[in-house]
Ligand SMILES: Cc1cc2nc3c(=O)[nH]c(=O)nc-3n(C[C@H](O)[C@H](O)[C@H](O)COP(=O)(O)O)c2cc1C
Ligand SMILES: [Fe+2]
């Protein structure tokens with residue numbers, strides 16, 4: 149599939165994988181994008197998951213027949229993109245593997261392939277003929293070797309995972325030929341799940357890319373961006389600064405509905421006080437992949453869970469660790485819980501979130517033995533207080 153003059157999309161769709169990285173659900177599938185630049189020299193930019201090699205190779209052959217490929221440019225070594233390196237080297241024994249020093253070391257470790265290598269650094273240029281490619285390192289977005297490749301005369305950025313999203317391609321590849329809005333939720337989920345921990349590094353990368361005149365972004369997953377570049381950059385910029393809308397996400401764990409009822413009372417009070425965008429998640433029912441996306445979207449965050457065997461309800465512990473591990477900040481935060489004989493959940497939530505830079509709202513509420521009437525007013529007040537603080541932060 150031709151994207152523009154001498155540039156072909158040779159990626160594949162994966163609609164069979166259940167969990168990306170063994171963690172994140174893919175109800176809409178995912179694409180592994182690869183691009184072929186055909187000039188005096190031919191360059192392939194990234195590969196695909198090894199399971200799709202045959203399809204991948206036939207896409208390449210459709211574009212260039214049996215013409216050899218001179219360069220394989222490796223923007224990222226995670227195996228969803230690097231997995232086919234060995235087989236590409238077998239198919240094209242004279243190919244040169246292009247990557248930075250970190251990339252080359254990872255190739256040695258993962259693939260033990262010999263072959264020609266070209267080690268590139270920041271601002272190095274590779275001339276293919278009339279097109280020239282420049283390399284920019286964007287370390288820790290989201291691996292240490294991640295880089296982007298820029299066709300600087302045409303303004304085409306091959307961005308690796310950056311600006312990518314979950315969701316297989318549905319026929320169309322370029323944003324102007326598809327309904328791009330279908331991908332925004334999957335972009336937030338992809339970012340929050342995979343890249344979310346590295347906000348400061350994404351900011352550095354965005355700063356580096358800001359000076360470039362980019363007309364087309366070819367990421368490693370999801371559609372190719374042209375008219376949506378401003379929207380995509382704004383999304384990445386906001387998420388990597390941990391900026392959010394003034395909505396509220398309430399996450400609760402609950403075995404016998406006591407904690408859930410507290411969450412409902414809090415949510416109603418917040419709604420009554422004017423918060424329109426409220427979402428409640430049962431941490432045992434909703435996959436944390438989606439909860440994380442909502443945490444990245446909303447400025448208000450409330451969590452509640454019972455005490456379980458002298459400790460915090462385990463699914464809540466797991467969720468909080470995922471949130472804190474992503475360095476989420478700029479959040480208005482409160483928490484609540486319930487117990488029967490010796491409460492521990494609140495203490496544990498406080499300890500787990502201590503290092504996070506959350507702004508506390510109100511005091512934690514603890515309920516004993518389902519005595520909702522004893523904490524009803526406090527729950528209402530907490531919901532209303534959260535609403536007021538969210539409203540304040542609007543101005
Ligand atoms: C398996 C299990 C372990 C529990 N462990 C404790 C505990 O260590 N300390 C405590 O005070 N309550 C404990 N409880 C009681 C619950 O924390 C309490 O009933 C709480 O209100 C349940 O909230 P829920 O209805 O939202 O699940 C335990 C309950 C269960 C089912
Ligand atoms: Fe990756």
Ligand SMILES: [Fe+2]
Pocket residue numbers: 226228229309368369
């Ligand atoms: Fe990837």
